[in-house]
Amino acid sequence: MLLQLHAQISSWWHGTPLPARTPANIKFQRWNHYTNGRWIPLARNTPSTVAPHPSPGRLEVVTWNVDAGSPSPGPRISALLQTIEAMANADVIFLQDVNKAAIAQLLAHPWIQQQWxxxxxxxxxxxxxxxxxxxxxxxxxxxxxxxxxxxxxxxxLPSRFDRDALCCDLVSNKTPQTKGLARIRLINVHLDSLPINPSRRPQQLSIIASYLRAAGHGLVAGDFNPVLPEDDEIVSDNGLVDAWTYLRPSDPGFTWGARGDKPFPPNRLDKVALHNLTPSNIRILQTSSIKHDCTDLEFSDHLGLSCVFTWN
Structure with a gap:
């Protein structure tokens, strides 16, 4: 009851719609930008009035698990960022598995400091x-x-691994034929790992889907860790559209283990699932190698996903 009341108060205070009956702990934070040689919070997070936007709207999201457990996290994430900059016209980047050394390198990267x-x-x-x-x-x-x-x-989120959902809203003008603003909710996730029963992933995605429905439009993307048979249905069970199966139903779309160098079969661990948005293109982004102790090391054990989506 107290958590539900807290959610309602937070929804009003921050001017954002939240699901009224979701018993989840919510922690608002601030967006940050780089200025005068350091990262500082933006003065305000609430949306401002924006100019009319032509219809339909179009954005590209890139999601990538950057592999916290491998050595040389700084050089690896630098190589990953160079790949995104060169291969994608990203508007939004979701990263998972970012360790402390990687976040320090990420925040020191000139491209990130200047443009993000x-x-x-x-x-x-x-x-x-x-x-x-x-x-x-x-x-x-x-x-x-x-x-x-x-x-x-x-x-x-209910989790064996202290996982959460990183949520944010973008606000854009709707088409001239409609009134008001369109809110697009973007949720970055790293769902529970491993084939442990009972799985927490169905409950995790159910909670996430309720946040998308509260906003009206949005997507959830990241590492879904679908390693049990029941994971095959959790996207559709929550009324979401899996962008990969929508656009490439005959393509397995493996984002992990595709080279056959893992102890488990290849899998499509990373996904983009949408609510009231239309996927128009999705593709896999490949890794490259860096030098580590005189050997070649891929900058992540996951491949990336780039998804273009539109809205009216």
Whole structure:
């Protein structure tokens, strides 16, 4: 009851719709930008009035598990960022499995400092974990698409691994034929790992889907860890559209183990699932190798996903 009341008060205070009956701990935070040689919070997170935007709207999201457990996290994430910059016209970047060394390198990267707003200014949101999720929003995207940054917050999930959902809202003008503003909710996730029964992933995605429905439009993307048979249905069971199966139903779309160098079969661990948005293109982004102790090391054990989506 108290958690539900807290959610309602937070929804009103931050001007963002939240599901009234979701018993989840919500922690609002601030967007950060780089200025005068350091990362600092933006003055405000609430959306501002924006100019009319042509219909339909279009954005590209890239999601990538950056592999917290491998050596050389700094050089690896630098190589990953170079790949995203070269291969994708990303408006939104979701990263999972970002450890403390990687977040320091990420925040020191000139491209990130110059062109992106970050959910993090340091590693203070990691809590008990040695890694966390990070969301980046392009400054150019906001300007070109007449979009405002809305609130950003974390929702603690029922989890064996202290996982959460990193949620944020973007606010854009609707088409001239409609009134008001369209709110697009973006949720970055790293669902529970391993084939442990009973699985917490169905409950986790159910909670996440309720946040998307409360906003009206949105997506959840990241590492879904679908390693049990029941995981095959949790996207559709929650009324969401799996962008990969929608656009490429005959393609397995493996994002992990595709080279056959893992002890488990290849799997499509990473997904983009949408609510009231239309996927128009999705593709896999490949890794490259860096040098570590005179050997070649892939910069992640996951491949990335780039998904373009539209809305009216």
């Amino acid at each position: 707003y970050s959910s993090e200014a340091d590693d203070s949101k990691f809590g008990k974990q040695s890694f966390a999720t990070v969301t980046l929003i392009s400054k150019i995207c906001l300007f070109n698409h007449s979009i405002s940054l809305g609130p950003i917050w974390r929702v603690s």
